Amino acid sequence: MAAQTAASSYIEDTAPPQGRGYIIKQIAVYALLILGAVIILLPIVWMISTSLKTEDQLFTGTVNLIPNPAVPQNYIDVWDSFSSINPQMTAWRILANTLFITVLAMVGEIFSASIVAYGFARFRWRGRDLLFALMLGTVMIPSIVTRIPSFLVWKQFDLLDTYDPLTVHALFAWGPLYVFLMRQFFLTIPRELEEAALIDGANTVQIYWFIMLPLIRPIMLAIAVLSFQGNWNNFGGALIYLTTPEKFPLALAIRFFDSSLSIEAPQWHYMMALSTMMAAPILLLYFLAQKQFIEGINVGAVKG
Amino acid sequence: MGEAIATYLPTLVRYILVAIGLGIVMYGAFRLQIALGIKREAATGRALVLPWFIGFLIFNVFTIGSSLYLSFTEYNLFRAPEWVGLDNYAQLFDVSAGTLQSRTQRSEDVLAPRHDEVIRIEIGEGGWVFGAANEDFWRSMKLTMTYAFLSVPIGLAASLGVALLLNQHVKGLSFWRVLYYAPAIIPVVSTVLLWRWIFSNSGLINSMFAPAYRVLGVDPPRWFNDPSYALPAFIIISLWGVFGANSVILLAGLKGIPKDLYEAATVDGAGEWAKFRNVTIPMLSPALFYNLVVSTIGALQIFEVAAFIRTPASVGTFLNWLIYTEAFGFRRMGLASAMAWIMLVVIVILTTIIFRSSSAWVFYQGAREGEG
Numbered sequence: 172m173a174a175q176t177a178a179s180s181y182i183e184d185t186a187p188p189q190g191r192g193y194i195i196k197q198i199a200v201y202a203l204l205i206l207g208a209v210i211i212l213l214p215i216v217w218m219i220s221t222s223l224k225t226e227d228q229l230f231t232g233t234v235n236l237i238p239n240p241a242v243p244q245n246y247i248d249v250w251d252s253f254s255s256i257n258p259q260m261t262a263w264r265i266l267a268n269t270l271f272i273t274v275l276a277m278v279g280e281i282f283s284a285s286i287v288a289y290g291f292a293r294f295r296w297r298g299r300d301l302l303f304a305l306m307l308g309t310v311m312i313p314s315i316v317t318r319i320p321s322f323l324v325w326k327q328f329d330l331l332d333t334y335d336p337l338t339v340h341a342l343f344a345w346g347p348l349y350v351f352l353m354r355q356f357f358l359t360i361p362r363e364l365e366e367a368a369l370i371d372g373a374n375t376v377q378i379y380w381f382i383m384l385p386l387i388r389p390i391m392l393a394i395a396v397l398s399f400q401g402n403w404n405n406f407g408g409a410l411i412y413l414t415t416p417e418k419f420p421l422a423l424a425i426r427f428f429d430s431s432l433s434i435e436a437p438q439w440h441y442m443m444a445l446s447t448m449m450a451a452p453i454l455l456l457y458f459l460a461q462k463q464f465i466e467g468i469n470v471g472a473v474k475g
Numbered sequence: 476m477g478e479a480i481a482t483y484l485p486t487l488v489r490y491i492l493v494a495i496g497l498g499i500v501m502y503g504a505f506r507l508q509i510a511l512g513i514k515r516e517a518a519t520g521r522a523l524v525l526p527w528f529i530g531f532l533i534f535n536v537f538t539i540g541s542s543l544y545l546s547f548t549e550y551n552l553f554r555a556p557e558w559v560g561l562d563n564y565a566q567l568f569d570v571s572a573g574t575l576q577s578r579t580q581r582s583e584d585v586l587a588p589r590h591d592e593v594i595r596i597e598i599g600e601g602g603w604v605f606g607a608a609n610e611d612f613w614r615s616m617k618l619t620m621t622y623a624f625l626s627v628p629i630g631l632a633a634s635l636g637v638a639l640l641l642n643q644h645v646k647g648l649s650f651w652r653v654l655y656y657a658p659a660i661i662p663v664v665s666t667v668l669l670w671r672w673i674f675s676n677s678g679l680i681n682s683m684f685a686p687a688y689r690v691l692g693v694d695p696p697r698w699f700n701d702p703s704y705a706l707p708a709f710i711i712i713s714l715w716g717v718f719g720a721n722s723v724i725l726l727a728g729l730k731g732i733p734k735d736l737y738e739a740a741t742v743d744g745a746g747e748w749a750k751f752r753n754v755t756i757p758m759l760s761p762a763l764f765y766n767l768v769v770s771t772i773g774a775l776q777i778f779e780v781a782a783f784i785r786t787p788a789s790v791g792t793f794l795n796w797l798i799y800t801e802a803f804g805f806r807r808m809g810l811a812s813a814m815a816w817i818m819l820v821v822i823v824i825l826t827t828i829i830f831r832s833s834s835a836w837v838f839y840q841g842a843r844e845g846e847g
Contacts, residue, residue, distance in 0.1 A: 197644065200644075204645065211658055214715065215661070218669045218672075231682075234682045267479055275490060291523075294517065296516070296520040302528070306527065314776065315799065315818065316819050317534060317539060319542060322803075324534070334483070335489055338486060339489055339490050339493050400660065400662075403662065407779070410799075411803060426782065439675075458653070468720055469724065
């Protein structure tokens with residue numbers, strides 16, 4: 172049904188129609204939009220509401236979205252609960268771990284991707300197209316296939332239970348999609364700019380740093396937010412490489428806390444406080460940088 | 476805080492050293508090529524892609540090679556890998572089938588010794604049972620594949636519906652778009668925990684529908700603890716997450732369809748369904764294709780959900796998680812690598828099928844060649 176109403180709207184775009192049929196359709200559209208909004212928001216509200224409840228409000232068997240009394244204290248108590256299991260796992264420590272991993276991986280990922288994309292986009296050399304196709308092909312490889320040998324590689328370097336596999340690896344342009352996005356962007360920049368700089372005697376490093384970087388800033392920003400989100404959320408990598416609890420990023424710390432609870436007493440108010448803490452920075456970033464998020468996704472899909 | 480810094484500093488130092496090292500290697504590769512008489516442009520280009528290429532050699536070529544090698548060995552990390560030939564694959568493909576004489580007959584009675592049931596189909600008074608020696612693997616394969624085959628098309632249809640809806644004369648489009656994309660932004664760990672709570676016995680869903688259950692006189696479903704409800708629950712979770720990214724891409728595709736195509740169709744007397752079928756779908760097919768490929772690969776590799784949600788043994792778990800537990804829980808690196816390779820082959824076959832079929836249904840307007 173939505174399909175048919177949509178097709179008709181294109182005609183209406185050119186000449187917005189009036190009349191009863193149109194009004195009824197618009198009412199239906201907004202009704203559906205609001206229904207969708209409820210489906211999206213209800214779980215999020217439920218998460219935040221649970222995180223503010225006392226334990227005896229959890230299992231009432233009724234839908235109660237407004238905690239009474241509301242206990243923001245949960246957000247502090249949950250960390251006390253943490254440190255009773257492991258005194259080193261303080262909120263600050265876990266947050267610092269997460270930020271350390273996220274920022275280092277993000278910076279490495281963006282800069283290496285931009286340099287590699289520059290090489291793929293602006294220079295002609297034999298083997299370029301083949302290598303580029305190979306790079307895109309690696310997207311298909313399930314991460315689990317390379318995960319066991321990668322683990323063994325880092326074990327050889329004696330760098331297990333360090334942050335290196337999660338950060339240093341990013342310097343090697345580990346995200347082919349980001350390279351692809353940046354290359355698409357480089358292709359749109361007129362060549363005259365570089366040629367003029369070359370005539371003025373600038374070298375490649377100078378051209379990259381002083382001419383290209385400022386020009387590609389929009390896509391760098393878009394990729395930065397996607398990359399921040401991706402690394403903040405990275406669970407699988409951290410799960411394999413980190414074993415010392417006080418080194419855990421938030422995602423792993425949550426799992427650690429979850430597995431310390433008994434199935435009979437799931438402390439959902441605490442779990443939801445942790446989930447909210449994990450989601451809040453990303454949601455905040457999203458609302459501040461929605462344009463970049465949407466742009467990043469769309470550029471990726473232009474030519475799939 | 477001092478201790479925290481002590482764990483960060485070594486990584487930070489190595490990070491900077493590797494970055495500087497990469498720069499030196501790139502410069503060296505450039506000089507070397509110049510010395511070999513290669514043109515400046517080609518030498519620069521090759522030097523610039525070197526960071527990726529080195530990573531590719533270590534973390535793709537080498538790892539895929541060793542993963543294949545490991546799949547023919549038995550390896551527990553402590554002793555050197557021991558070559559066992561095709562044993563791992565033989566163990567995984569040790570499957571059997573049997574015919575049931577009656578509905579009450581136990582599955583074990585008709586399967587080969589030490590095989591366990593994976594699929595049981597009852598028809599009339601009889602039926603068939605398929606089993607395997609490594610039943611965990613096949614149960615997980617079954618769960619992962621059915622999950623992908625159901626969640627991907629449903630998700631694609633749902634996100635197309637959302638995109639079409641947002642493409643109406645909607646006021647405040649950017650507001651709706653931001654809202655609809657939000658579930659895709661929330662960290663998957665948060666999402667999974669949230670839904671585990673929503674689906675728990677006294678969670679949101681069962682509380683909301685409690686009156687309905689009473690009227691119908693049924694017991695509340697136990698969702699993840701019930702073999703027949705686990706898969707639907709997983710699909711509901713995936714649908715909530717999929718609203719976002721796919722809809723945004725499809726919406727951009729819809730906005731890009733030239734209006735004159737619809738006008739021309741109207742002039743030709745096309746109805747709304749005909750316009751949807753003959754203009755919207757073909758023009759949108761590249762975006763649909765992209766979404767289909769990305770969602771299929773994603774659905775087969777689902778990981779975090781299984782890490783936080785336990786399912787009954789008869790359901791199995793998601794393949795990626797099973798491989799992780801085999802490798803890092805039980806330290807059966809060889810067997811896990813064999814499973815990973817089977818998964819890789821499945822993904823490559825499915826992606827190839829999608830790509831091959833694309834020439835039949837994906838329409839590239841004025842398909843151009845060249846750099847794009």
